[in-house]
Amino acid sequence: MNLKGNGLYAQSGGVTAVINNSAAGLITAWQEALTRNKDHNLNLTKSDLDDLPKLYAAKNGILGVLNNELERIDNYTHAQIANLRSLPGGKFGSCRYKLKNSGDEEAEYKKLIEIFAKYNIRYFFYNGGNDSADTCLKVSNISKKLGYLIQCIHIPKTVDNDLVATDNCPGFGSVIKYLATSVLEASIDLSSMYRTSTKVFILEVMGRHAGWIAAGTGLASKDSTKPPHIILFPEIKFDQDKFLAKVQEVIALNGYCVVVAAEGIKDSAGDLIAASKEVDAFGHAKLGGVANILADIVTNKLNLKCHYAIPDYLQRSARHLASQVDVDQAFAVGESAVVFARKGFDSIMVCIERISNAPYQWQIQSVSLEQVANKEKFMPRDFMDKEGYAISPKCREYLSPLIVGECYPPYANGLPAYL
Amino acid sequence: MNLKGNGLYAQSGGVTAVINNSAAGLITAWQEALTRNKDHNLNLTKSDLDDLPKLYAAKNGILGVLNNELERIDNYTHAQIANLRSLPGGKFGSCRYKLKNSGDEEAEYKKLIEIFAKYNIRYFFYNGGNDSADTCLKVSNISKKLGYLIQCIHIPKTVDNDLVATDNCPGFGSVIKYLATSVLEASIDLSSMYRTSTKVFILEVMGRHAGWIAAGTGLASKDSTKPPHIILFPEIKFDQDKFLAKVQEVIALNGYCVVVAAEGIKDSAGDLIAASKEVDAFGHAKLGGVANILADIVTNKLNLKCHYAIPDYLQRSARHLASQVDVDQAFAVGESAVVFARKGFDSIMVCIERISNAPYQWQIQSVSLEQVANKEKFMPRDFMDKEGYAISPKCREYLSPLIVGECYPPYANGLPAYL
Numbered sequence: 001m002n003l004k005g006n007g008l009y010a011q012s013g014g015v016t017a018v019i020n021n022s023a024a025g026l027i028t029a030w031q032e033a034l035t036r037n038k039d040h041n042l043n044l045t046k047s048d049l050d051d052l053p054k055l056y057a058a059k060n061g062i063l064g065v066l067n068n069e070l071e072r073i074d075n076y077t078h079a080q081i082a083n084l085r086s087l088p089g090g091k092f093g094s095c096r097y098k099l100k101n102s103g104d105e106e107a108e109y110k111k112l113i114e115i116f117a118k119y120n121i122r123y124f125f126y127n128g129g130n131d132s133a134d135t136c137l138k139v140s141n142i143s144k145k146l147g148y149l150i151q152c153i154h155i156p157k158t159v160d161n162d163l164v165a166t167d168n169c170p171g172f173g174s175v176i177k178y179l180a181t182s183v184l185e186a187s188i189d190l191s192s193m194y195r196t197s198t199k200v201f202i203l204e205v206m207g208r209h210a211g212w213i214a215a216g217t218g219l220a221s222k223d224s225t226k227p228p229h230i231i232l233f234p235e236i237k238f239d240q241d242k243f244l245a246k247v248q249e250v251i252a253l254n255g256y257c258v259v260v261a262a263e264g265i266k267d268s269a270g271d272l273i274a275a276s277k278e279v280d281a282f283g284h285a286k287l288g289g290v291a292n293i294l295a296d297i298v299t300n301k302l303n304l305k306c307h308y309a310i311p312d313y314l315q316r317s318a319r320h321l322a323s324q325v326d327v328d329q330a331f332a333v334g335e336s337a338v339v340f341a342r343k344g345f346d347s348i349m350v351c352i353e354r355i356s357n358a359p360y361q362w363q364i365q366s367v368s369l370e371q372v373a374n375k376e377k378f379m380p381r382d383f384m385d386k387e388g389y390a391i392s393p394k395c396r397e398y399l400s401p402l403i404v405g406e407c408y409p410p411y412a413n414g415l416p417a418y419l
Numbered sequence: 420m421n422l423k424g425n426g427l428y429a430q431s432g433g434v435t436a437v438i439n440n441s442a443a444g445l446i447t448a449w450q451e452a453l454t455r456n457k458d459h460n461l462n463l464t465k466s467d468l469d470d471l472p473k474l475y476a477a478k479n480g481i482l483g484v485l486n487n488e489l490e491r492i493d494n495y496t497h498a499q500i501a502n503l504r505s506l507p508g509g510k511f512g513s514c515r516y517k518l519k520n521s522g523d524e525e526a527e528y529k530k531l532i533e534i535f536a537k538y539n540i541r542y543f544f545y546n547g548g549n550d551s552a553d554t555c556l557k558v559s560n561i562s563k564k565l566g567y568l569i570q571c572i573h574i575p576k577t578v579d580n581d582l583v584a585t586d587n588c589p590g591f592g593s594v595i596k597y598l599a600t601s602v603l604e605a606s607i608d609l610s611s612m613y614r615t616s617t618k619v620f621i622l623e624v625m626g627r628h629a630g631w632i633a634a635g636t637g638l639a640s641k642d643s644t645k646p647p648h649i650i651l652f653p654e655i656k657f658d659q660d661k662f663l664a665k666v667q668e669v670i671a672l673n674g675y676c677v678v679v680a681a682e683g684i685k686d687s688a689g690d691l692i693a694a695s696k697e698v699d700a701f702g703h704a705k706l707g708g709v710a711n712i713l714a715d716i717v718t719n720k721l722n723l724k725c726h727y728a729i730p731d732y733l734q735r736s737a738r739h740l741a742s743q744v745d746v747d748q749a750f751a752v753g754e755s756a757v758v759f760a761r762k763g764f765d766s767i768m769v770c771i772e773r774i775s776n777a778p779y780q781w782q783i784q785s786v787s788l789e790q791v792a793n794k795e796k797f798m799p800r801d802f803m804d805k806e807g808y809a810i811s812p813k814c815r816e817y818l819s820p821l822i823v824g825e826c827y828p829p830y831a832n833g834l835p836a837y838l
Contacts, residue, residue, distance in 0.1 A: 015611045017604075060614050088604050090611035097615050177833055185436075185507050185736035188837060192434045192509035195479050196516050201732060219834065292711065309731035310710075313620060317604035320740060323833060403833035414596055414742060414822035415638065418607060 001342045003033050003053040005122025009073065010058040010065065011157075012128030012135070015090040016171025017178075017319040018330040019157050022127050023057070023091060024084040025334025026155070027076050030055045033338055034074065056119065060093035062126075062135065065115050066108065083419040085331070086409040088319035094128075099135055109142045116143075116150060123151050123341045127334075129158035129169070130376060133349060137369040140347040153337045154349040154369055157330070159316045161212035164375045165367040166351035170333055171316070173326030173402035176216025178318040179205055179260075179311070180403065184220040186309065187227035187258050194256035200247060200298050202308040203228070204291035206315060207262035211235050211379045213315075214262040215391050216399055224390035227258035232294075234264035235379050236388040238273055243294075244301055246389060251304065261290045320416055324405025325360070336364040360401030420761045422452050422472040424541025428492065429477040429484065430576075431547030431554070434509040435590025436597075436738040437749040438576050441546050442476070442510060443503040444753025445574070446495050449474045452757055453493065475538065479512035481545075481554065484534050485527065502838040504750070505828040507738035518554055528561045535562070535569055542570050542760045546753075548577030548588070549795060552768060556788040559766040572756045573768040573788055576749070578735045580631035583794045584786040585770035589752055590735070592745030592821035595635025597737040598624055598679075599822065601730065603639040606646035606677050613675035619666060619717050621727040622647070623710035625734060626681035630654050630798045632734075633681040634810050635818055643809035646677035651713075653683035654798050655807040657692055663720055665808060670723070680709045739835055743824025744779070755783040779820030 009026055011019060034052050055074035058064030071092070076084070084091055099108040116124070126136040133154050140152035156163050161172035183203055190201050207213045211233030218224070218231055229250040232238060250257040265273050274289040291308035298306045333350045340348060348366040355361040383395035391399070409416040428445055430438060453471050474493035477483030490511065495503070503510055518527040535543070545555040552573050559571035575582050580591035602622060609620050626632045630652030637643070637650055648669040651657060669676040684692050693708040710727035717725045752769040759767060767785040774780040802814035810818070828835040 011611070015608055063615065087607070089607035089609075093614070094611050095615040096612070180834055181739050182733045182737075184834060184837065185738060186732040188506070188508035189434055189732045189736035190508075192430070192513050193515070195512070196482065196514040198732075289711070292708070307731050308729070309733050310727070310729045311733065312726055312728035313605040313608045313617075314601045314728050314730065317608040318601075319604060320600050400832065405833065406827070406830055408825070408827070411825055413819065414824065415599055415603060418603065 001344060003123070003342060006053050006120050007055040007123035007125060007341070008058060008065065008070070008116065008119070008121045009055065009092070009125045010061045010127065011090040011092055011094040012061045012126060012132035013094060013096060014129070014159065014316060015088070015094050016157055016159050016316055017088045017174040017322050018171055018327050019127060020084045020087045020091045021327050021330035022155050022157060022170060022334035024081050025331035026125060026337055027055065027073055027081060029335040029338035030074050033342060056121070057092040061095035061097065062099065062112070063095045063097050064093070065112055068115060070119060085327070086319065086416070087418050088317040098131065099138070106142050109138055110146070112139060113143050113146055113148050117148060122149060123153065125153050125155055125337050127155040127157050129160065130163060130374065133163070133369055134373040137347060137373045140369065151341055151344070151346040152369070153340055153345065154372070155333050155337050156349055156351060159206060159213065160208070160210055162210040162376045162378070163349070163372060164377045165349065165372050167354040167362060168352060168402055170326060170330035172212065173323035173329070174318065174321070175206070175213055175315050176219065176399065177323040177326070177403035178315055178321045179203070179213065179217045180219040181321060182311065183217045183228050183258065183260060187220065190256050190258060197305060198256070198307045199251060199304040200257045200259065200306040202259045202261060202291045202294050202306065204261050204263055204308065204310045207234055208264040209234055209376055209378065211262050214260050215379060215383065215395055217260045218391035218396065219399055219403060224385065228260045229254065229257050230259045230389045231391065232259065232261040232265045233379060233384060233388065234262045234266065236384065237268050238265045239268065240297060244297070247298060247302060259294065261294055263290050265290060319409055319418070322407045323403045324407040325402055327407045329362070332364055340366050357397050357401065360404070420763060422542070422761060425472050425539050426474045426542035426544060426760070427477060427484065427489070427535065427538070427540045428474065428511070428544040429480045429546065430509040430511055430513040431480045431545060431551035432513060432515060433548070433578065433735060434507070434513050435576055435578050435735055436507045436593040436741050437590055437746050438546060439503045439506045439510045440746050440749035441574050441576060441589060441753035443500050444750035445544060445756055446474065446492055446500060448754040448757035449493050452761060475540070476511040480514035480516065481518065481531070482514045482516050483512065484531055487534060489538060504746070505738065505835070506837050507736040517550065518557070525557070525561050528557055529565070531558060532562050532565055532567050536567060541568060542572065544572050544574055544756050546574040546576050548575070548579065549582060549793065552582070552788055553792040556766060556792045559788065570760055570763070570765040571788070572759055572764065573791070574752050574756050575768055575770060578625060578632065579629055581629040581795045581797070582768070582791060583796045584768065584791050586773040586781060587771060587821055589745060589749035591631065592742035592748070593737065593740070594625070594632055594734050595638065595818065596742040596745070596822035597734055597740045598622070598632065598636045598730070599638040600740060602636045602647050602677065602679060605728065606639065609675050609677060616724060617675070617726045618670060618723040619676045619678065619725040621678045621680060621710045621713050621725065623680050623682055623727065623729045626653055627683040628653055628795055628797065630681050633679050634798060634802065634814055636679045637810035637815065638818055638822060643804065647679045648673070648676050649678045649808045650810065651678065651680040651684045652798060652803060652807065653681045653685065655803065656687050657684045658687065659716060663716070666717060666721060678713065680713055682709050684709060738828055738837070741826045742822045743826040744821055746826045748781070751783055759785050776816050776820065779823070
């Protein structure tokens with residue numbers, strides 16, 4: 001089916017190392033669709049061609065729509081698309097901004113739709129995580145209520161890997177490839193030095209509620225006798241005494257101990273170990289500082305020399321070590337968003353379906369946004385071992401294919417040539 | 420000149436992503452020297468060949484000598500040498516251990532020489548930084564006093580880049596390639612999000628006294644108007660008011676601000692910003708925590724959302740992003756140690772001499788250990804700009820060639836195949 005109006009693409013929430021690949025996939029598929037439109041209309045004049053459906057990107061996510069800051073992207077050249085594919089961060093800018101519901105009036109949503117109408121936007125492609133899926137669903141519902149024809153298609157993206165109904169979330173494979181490599185390298189460093197230096201190394205990784213990222217570091221070893229020796233998941237209540245006993249057990253066995261801690265681990269009362277008074281635009285507590293708290297505990301209670309690392313944004317922007325599978329999937333979900341748009345789909349999320357583990361085979365599907373919005377996918381209990389400090393073979397089987405393949409950016413003078 | 424006895428190699432102090440390349444260079448050159456020995460002795464029987472000079476590695480650095488834990492390494496295969504070249508950390512183990520001087524008796528040094536005599540060690544190759552250069556010199560002096568013939572050759576290694584008399588120190592180029600890439604990537608992330616999220620990002624890097632590593636992150640941009648916007652060097656006293664004014668100036672200009680802070684920055688009284696009561700085996704204060712202190716200052720005084728990253732050991736073990744120039748130089752200093760040994764040199768450090776900046780040309784030289792031991796090379800004032808928050812063009816010219824070229828390790832199943 002031909003495109004029946006203009007499209008709008010916006011990036012939302014925390015960016016990833018590969019989110020621009022979804023933009024690249026979207027633009028590529030849009031251009032292909034236009035070529036087909038052209039083929040059907042060979043006798044059109046230039047001014048008719050100008051009437052072909054345009055694809056816009058909003059500057060800084062949904063804020064760009066409210067601020068009337070749109071940019072044409074359907075005219076991207078091959079070179080520009082290639083640059084997009086290598087670039088981490090959000091090329092068009094992203095935002096953490098929750099649209100305001102003012103009672104029944106749904107004020108900001110209505111404003112959004114006014115601007116859609118002004119630009120004849122008939123396809124809304126929203127590239128984000130949980131919160132954006134909810135926004136995307138609301139836009140779809142309100143536009144129907146107002147009688148404005150638009151297809152809302154959510155393109156998944158989140159390093160947290162916590163969207164339901166998709167095998168995994170683009171951005172996740174690269175973050176765990178980077179972190180598993182980092183744990184592996186730091187563990188080799190530690191193993192060279194622990195006899196006279198640091199005995200315990202703690203790596204703090206992202207993950208407020210779900211332990212997927214922490215779990216991914218488990219790929220650094222074939223089993224839990226090798227580092228990382230202890231993984232602290234947000235799904236498992238943190239028990240200080242049990243943790244310290246485990247550290248001592250590992251030290252007795254190996255001489256040193258490597259710990260990975262998700263930022264969102266909680267105590268037995270359910271309170272965050274690293275609670276802070278700050279909250280983000282969605283009301284989520286801003287975390288950070290788990291590593292130093294754990295290092296203090298280890299140092300003071302066990303009198304062991306301890307180091308810690310907090311990669312913070314480094315982990316989600318490490319395009320230099322992106323997973324090829326992740327890059328491919330990020331591109332594919334963007335590309336397929338146009339395919340679903342042309343098929344007339346509305347209020348859906350593009351998702352990845354796993355066909356087999358080994359060899360890893362997958363295909364693109366769609367799922368109703370109702371099934372996705374406001375849901376979070378946690379680590380199932382059987383993805384952790386009995387003790388709750390390591391990943392299970394089942395989890396390893398799930399995670400392993402997601403980090404396969406290297407997709408290096410081009411370099412110039414020793415640094416990635418990010419344009 | 421033929422080798423006249425056995426050799427001993429030991430790794431010392433903090434390991435690097437490329438220190439094993441120096442071991443690989445040493446073994447390669449030793450094997451070449453043996454081949455020449457063999458050529459001169461074609462009629463020797465197998466038991467005669469067994470008498471050819473052996474090369475040992477001490478387990479865990481100098482401690483392995485004191486504990487009589489030596490391992491033959493002259494028999495490494497090509498595959499083993501190739502694996503060494505890809506492996507971060509210290510393959511043979513390293514240590515932070517200061518030999519004890521018990522008055523005039525120099526007790527542990529004498530013990531060392533007893534073990535050298537037992538194994539007929541006539542070449543001592545010590546791969547380390549400042550402290551190891553001092554140890555190497557003392558071993559040379561005491562062996563002379565005791566009449567034990569041994570040539571002591573120091574192979575430079577330190578991420579800190581603070582050894583004098585060498586253009587740079589193997590390990591340094593890779594750490595700054597990794598950190599400049601990390602700053603570049605995190606800055607792109609930040610620039611996508613700062614309008615509704617984090618305004619200030621702080622990266623804490625290694626460097627107790629010298630600001631070389633912090634300076635290396637300056638390569639992430641062509642000039643100081645781009646991130647990193649502020650570099651805090653240990654050589655420049657930290658002035659909180661001036662710093663906060665600079666952050667505000669950068670925010671006014673760019674909307675966000677990226678700060679790199681060396682762990683060893685000091686206040687106007689010369690006290691460490693992140694002082695800790697702990698000291699290492701050499702009596703140096705154990706640092707860490709500058710980033711959180713700066714983040715607190717920025718948050719509380721300027722009310723700006725702030726994030727920080729502390730790569731810690733990740734930065735010095737990131738073999739996945741090693742600099743090709745650094746790998747080549749690490750190999751060359753190991754290789755040349757054998758060349759100097761065969762020439763009869765004693766009490767020297769192998770060093771790198773820069774012939775030209777562009778194209779970057781260098782050669783290997785030797786320098787007397789007396790000129791190196793217990794000296795530290797700091798950033799010259801003219802390597803920083805007038806304000807002291809950025810590197811100067813002169814510094815950029817010096818640093819630029821050191822990160823050139825990628826030297827990826829082999830991968831298997833998505834992770835570096837470190838064997």
